[in-house]
Amino acid sequence: MIPAISIKNLHKRFGAKPVLRGIHLDVFPGQVLGYIGPNGAGKSTTVKILCGLLSDYEGEVLVQGIDVRTNPVEAKRRIGYVPELAELYDVLTPSEFLHFMGDLYGMDHDVCERRMLRMLAAFGLQDNVHQRMDTFSKGMRQKVLLTSGLLHNPDILILDEPLSGLDANSVIIVKDLISKLAKDGKTIFYCSHMMDVVEKVSDRIILIDNGSIVADGSFEHLQQQQGNQSLEQIFAQLTSKDTLGQAADDLMRAFD
């Protein structure tokens, strides 16, 4: 089986500072990959490279066998990307914005319209389709962004903190959606800091720290390796230099 995403010996530096130091990774269709790591570990850089936003890296990155560096357009066609910060052109209405997205993917207008209306209605935004988004709450924007990532029915979905700002009900919908998409054969690349969600939705977890992969496996596999702990504890164990309990003690001592 061809991996949906194949990363070989990926190195990337910003100036003199190495950000990624030799990432090797194959992700297969139907997998939900939780991509986690502390701030500055290199998660966003990996995502940017996968999405074809950065091309000056060393190593090889293939999306469904297509080289992202030499054929970024073909690679991008297969990817749906939901960026971290609710970045959208907020003077537009959801309808205008999503049609724009559809056009960029070369979608048929009617197909786009039908899917958009259905998806927005599923998110409870049916009454806001023609309102400018500058008045939208963070959660509403996030729903529009999620819709924009799904609209062209991509094989690979890259989600960067997709649940931020969503209310509990929407979180349930999205989590459910992720597992259904995976069952449908889609590949989900899920970046997040919310360990409890990653623990539940991912069937494989990659933990990176300082530009290198420090753990790779299912949650159960990680538990076997690191002792029967929660993902949060495993994360702390593998990525923090000092004990975190010490940090809390130091914080308390600051009052003295």
Add this chain to the structure above:
Amino acid sequence: MNWINKFLLSAVLLPRRFYAAWGIQVPQLVAILTTKLTMDDRRPNTMQMTRRQQKKDAEISGATLGTMAISGVMGMMYLFAFMVGTDLVTQFTFYYSMFMMMLCMMLVSDFTSVLIDVKDNFIILPKPVTGSTVVAARLLHVFIHVCKLVVPMSLPCFVYLLFRTNPWGSLVFAGITLFATLFSIFLINAVYLLILRITTPERFKNIISYIQIAFAIVIYGSFQLLPRMADRAEFSSFNLQDKLSMLLAPPFWFASAFHTLFAGSSGSIEWVAVALALALPPLSIFVVVKFLAPAFNQKLAMISGSDDGGTTAAPGTSAPKGLAGTLARWCTQGKAEHTGFLFAWKMMSRSREFKVKVYPSIGYLVVLVVLFFFRNSRQEDLDVQQLFAGFKPIVAVYFSSMILLVAIHQIMVTEKFKAAWMFFITPLQRPGHLIHGALTAVLMQFFTAIAFVLLALGLWLGGTGILPNLLLALCNQLLITYAVSAINFTQLPFSQPVNEGEKGGQFVRGVLLVVISGVLGMLHFFVFRQPISIGIVLALSITGILLLRWYIRRKTWLDIEFAD
């Protein structure tokens, strides 16, 4: 989208096949342009920013028409060029100088929202769109944007030439203007890239704001000065034709091109200029499309990169040392005032937003003051001149109150007004202390500089005899500032959204302010030559300042207006 945008869009899309042959994805190109134009119409542009305060709830639409109207008015002002010099080449050199300069300035400002929309990085770049499509979309977007500026801007000259020469003249003018416009786009693009090459993207936006400030001042100055210079004898007999060094000035190329195509050439220098005017713009656009723009996109993608570290504050800022710390210790009483001072001082020194809005007003004022002396020294009623003799430096002081008032208005507003929650959760007893601290910071940063310059200037122009009057004027300037702050400073520093700065009562307050300054100025004029009266008014003024300081400090939470 309005009909103007629709028309321009279909016009730029005419060479579809040509685009497709260049590897540009036409449907995506159409989508990007349509969206960008729709957004343009809903976003206030640079020239409308200042008017944005009105109608806070109204959705902005039809911004295009506003832009075009303003450009039209400017185009009429350029006609002053035809009062200069003896020949067409000289006149058109002046015309194209103003035209290209104004265009470049508008582009520099608008590019920050048009070309440097960092959201494109997340929205457009991850989509299956080729680099050349994105570049083409940007260029055509800029081109349409420029058309909306250039067409109304050149229309007055077009009509003028129709009357002065013939339809052929107007037609040639239209063609040459197109080339001048293309070249201006290239210039701006090249300058942007150059800046990006020598500095980090982080500092890039800062540099752009300084360019904006400088341009704004230059333009304002040239608009004020040029018409006045034009009626001087040496300017009407000015001749730029056949000067070899003029080949260094792009406006001269276009002027020569017009002259040659319209009336036939007259010299070898002009032929070189014509060749440059006709060959360089297409060539430069080719360079932009092929080389500059892709490099530009690459750099642009980094602007919002979270990975390339932010600016770090100078070490040792935890304990307020340095100038700000010392001044804060000297000029404030109590913790809250001290805090307000340091907060406002740092925000004013570091906020790009604040600088862009306040610094140009300093430049405008310099231009105004220069003009004031320049004009009065030449021609005016002798009676009036005698009446005002010696009072001019004093008027300059009253003029300069404007800077403080702009700064005080701007210190209340910010795009990031929500960060002001920190004031509301802290157990601050009297917000008046905080406001007073911030106000002191404004005075320290701006008033001390203004006072120093004006004192030096006044003593130089009017001798030591003018000192009491200067002191009184400066005191009155403080009085005005404090009075306006007492009335207007009803919000905490940097706590209001920009478009809410002008609330209903603010207009009345503005009028009140003009009345206060006027009355004070008049009062001063009456006592101008009476030393004893000056002393009395000075004492009154100082008492007023002290009272107002006391009043501002006493402001309670009930006096504070809240943002939504």
